Amino acid sequence: GENVEQHPSTLSVQEGDSAVIKCTYSDSASNYFPWYKQELGKGPQLIIDIRSNVGEKKDQRIAVTLNKTAKHFSLHITETQPEDSAVYFCAGPAGGGSEKLVFGKGTKLTVNP
Amino acid sequence: NAGVTQTPKFQVLKTGQSMTLQCAQDMNHNSMYWYRQDPGMGLRLIYYSASEGTTDKGEVPNGYNVSRLNKREFSLRLESAAPSQTSVYFCASSELLGNTEAFFGQGTRLTVV
Numbered sequence: 386g387e388n389v390e391q392h393p394s395t396l397s398v399q400e401g402d403s404a405v406i407k408c409t410y411s412d413s414a415s416n417y418f419p420w421y422k423q424e425l426g427k428g429p430q431l432i433i434d435i436r437s438n439v440g441e442k443k444d445q446r447i448a449v450t451l452n453k454t455a456k457h458f459s460l461h462i463t464e465t466q467p468e469d470s471a472v473y474f475c476a477g478p479a480g481g482g483s484e485k486l487v488f489g490k491g492t493k494l495t496v497n498p
Numbered sequence: 499n500a501g502v503t504q505t506p507k508f509q510v511l512k513t514g515q516s517m518t519l520q521c522a523q524d525m526n527h528n529s530m531y532w533y534r535q536d537p538g539m540g541l542r543l544i545y546y547s548a549s550e551g552t553t554d555k556g557e558v559p560n561g562y563n564v565s566r567l568n569k570r571e572f573s574l575r576l577e578s579a580a581p582s583q584t585s586v587y588f589c590a591s592s593e594l595l596g597n598t599e600a601f602f603g604q605g606t607r608l609t610v611v
Contacts, residue, residue, distance in 0.1 A: 394538070417597035428502075428588050428602030429541070436597075474540060476600075484548075484596035487557065488533075490540035 388412055389477040391489025398465050399497050406492045408475035409457040415478030418451060418458045419486070423472045432473075433460070465496045500524055504589050504603035511579040511610045519574040519606050521589030529595045530572035531556075532564060534585040535605075541588065547572055548595040579610045 388411040398404050408418075419434035435442045435449045435458065442449050448461040458477075462469055472493050476486040505520045523530065532544040533556075543556030545564040553564050561583060563575045572591075576583060586607050592600040 391540075419599065421600075426605075428590075428604055429600075430602070431599045434599065478596075479543075485531075485543065485546055485554075485556070486596050486600075487543060488541040490538065 388479060389475060389487050389489045391475050391492060393492060394490065395493045395495075397495045397497065400465060400467060402465055404460075404462045404465055404469070404494055404496075406460045406473055406475070406494075407457055408459070408477060408489050409455075410477035411456065412478040413453070413456060417486075418449070419476050420449060420460045421474045421476065421488075423474065423491075425471075429474055462494075465494075467496050467498055470494055470496045502589055502591055502601050502603040504587075504606050506606060507604065509606065509608050511576075511608065513580060513610060515579050516575070516577050517579065518576075519587055519589070519608075520571070521573065521603060522571045523589075523591040523601070524570065525591060525593075525601065526569070527591035527593050527601075528569070529592045530566065531590045531592075531600065532562075532572070532574045533588045533590065534558065534583075535588060536585050544574065544587075546595070579608075581610045584608060584610045 391408045416437035421429035422432045423429040451458040472491045475489045479487045502523045528549045531546040533541040547566040550569045589603045590600045592598045
């Protein structure tokens with residue numbers, strides 16, 4: 386994407402461990418930060434999102450944290466399971482006052498049984 | 499309720515041929531998008547339509563044209579296909595531009611030989 390950087394590009398963990406993926410952005414005006422999961426052969430699907438008026442949001446084993454000062458937001462997956470294996474994308478502001486979102490380059494997560 | 503439907507699912511073109519990728523959504527969404535996905539490049543925005551009657555260029559518009567036929571349908575046209583356009587194409591829609599959940603189609607795998 387134009388102004389969104391995502392790290393790492395690949396991540397391998399053992400089942401039951403935690404996984405963390407981080408994205409940074411440059412446009413401080415945005416207020417919406419989603420995370421998408423893409424399984425093989427399918428389109429991406431939203432798994433969690435956060436707006437700038439909160440610093441953290443949880444949904445069962447998934448959480449997203451937002452640091453607006455540092456301009457980064459992270460996806461946390463706890464107690465990972467093999468079915469968590471997928472490619473994860475963050476999305477953030479395109480910059481320049483545009484409301485459209487651009488996606489990070491993705492993180493391929495592999496959870497080893 | 500089918501969500502976002504793309505056709506075709508697979509296509510092989512010869513260099514110089516033209517084709518149109520079709521996309522329709524049944525969620526009464528205002529905004530629609532076309533992305534391409536290449537290995538290691540994430541999802542790159544080709545064109546988008548913030549609302550019926552408007553279209554705008556994204557990150558990689560060269561070689562493509564779009565038509566927002568009505569609120570439901572947003573088509574992507576390749577006038578003269580090139581091998582560099584070999585990719586997986588995704589259509590998506592959202593209620594509003596940028597700050598609401600995007601719903602993706604299943605993708606079109608296009609090969610240009």
